Structures are given as C-alpha cells and as structure tokens.
Amino acid sequence: MKNIQLLIAITLLICIGMSFQVLAEEKNIELPEAQKEGGMPLMEALALRRSQRNLSEEAVSDQILSSLLWAATGENRPNGYRTVPSARNWRGIDVYVARPDGLFLYQPDKHRLLQIKTDDVRPHTGGQEFVQKAPVVLIYVADHARMADAPPEAVKFYSATDTGFISQNVYLFCAANDLATVVVGWVDKENLKKEMGLSETQHVILTQPVGHPARD
C-alpha cells in the first residue's frame, strides 16, 4: 500500500514539474522570420535618421520586432557572426526587450525572445515619460564576464562602442520603416539593473525606446 502511495506521489510530482516546464516555455516568443530583403535604400535611410521622442503607445507587431532585432544584432552568417561588429568577437552586449507583458532577452542564435520577467519594467528604463510609455524599450546590457581577460578600461570602452553599433542599426531600421526611436542615457542604471534582476557582471549601458510615431 505504502509503495502505491509513493508511486502516486512521485507521478504527481513529475506531472507538476512537467506542467511548470510547459508554462515556462509558453512564455518565450518564437519570432517570425525577419524580413531581410528589399526595404529602403541605405542612403535614403541615412537621410531620414533622427531622434524622435513623440512615440505612440500602439503595440509593435512581432513581425516588426523580429526584423528590428535581427537588424540590431541578429546572426547574418552561418558561423553565428552578427549584423554588428563586436570587439574581439566577444559578443558582449545583450539586447533585452521591455514590453507591457514583461522583460525578454533576445537570443540571436535561436531568433527568439526568452522571457525573463512578467513584470513591466518600462517605468525604470528612462527618466523621460515617453520612454516609460513606449510599446518597446530595448535595453543594452554588457556582460563583463565575457570580456574577463581585458583590462577594466578596455571593457568599459568596448561595452560603449559595441552598444553604439547596435543602436545605430536600430536607428537605421527605424528610419527605413517609419518607426520612432531615440537612444537614451538618462536612466538610473543601477536601479534598472536591480529591477531586471541582472547579475553582478552585467551592466546597463543605454536604453532605446521604439514605437510608431505619434500622429496628432
């Protein structure tokens, strides 16, 4: 009798464990294929690139987000190299996505969003109100653990330069696709780090809200 009870208890525990796993997986977002062809000629996108702070709160579709993230730091070669260069190929910058439905980490190798939190962290992503209300806020995070063999000054320098490449790709994608964006340094980075639950070696560098332009 005791053996049967034990068997039932173990089976129940396995079922509960499996359902938790299913729930956790369901929260990740498998992004649709990015649109990698066509689009606006580069010189026209450069002519249109600008910072825009008048963002609509309207949601940005997963299709647009997919292409935006691929432009930001997606893989563009079979060996895993990216649309942006990175110092010593450390790939030390991660792009997090803050939306009303939570915080996600963009995984370029899987081209998906891994859910990190279900909380809305956008109120912590910038001192200006339009940042906190943007439908998508990209958060650029350097992981110093991946740059561990470099002197501290180089780590700081490369964290900034590598983020700049990503941000400019986002600016150009937005210019070419009638989206509004601005890169943001006015943010309490330590507080955001805490709200995101980042590790000791991870550091917020900049944030960048993206949305459809508000039409008055």
Ligand SMILES: Cc1cc2nc3c(=O)[nH]c(=O)nc-3n(C[C@H](O)[C@H](O)[C@H](O)COP(=O)(O)O)c2cc1C
């Ligand atoms: C590193 C960096 C940090 C910035 N931080 C902010 C910011 O916190 N808030 C903001 O509204 N704009 C910010 N900007 C945007 C600049 O104000 C903007 O690029 C500049 O005014 C030139 O305008 P443009 O981008 O339209 O050419 C930042 C730009 C850079 C490069």
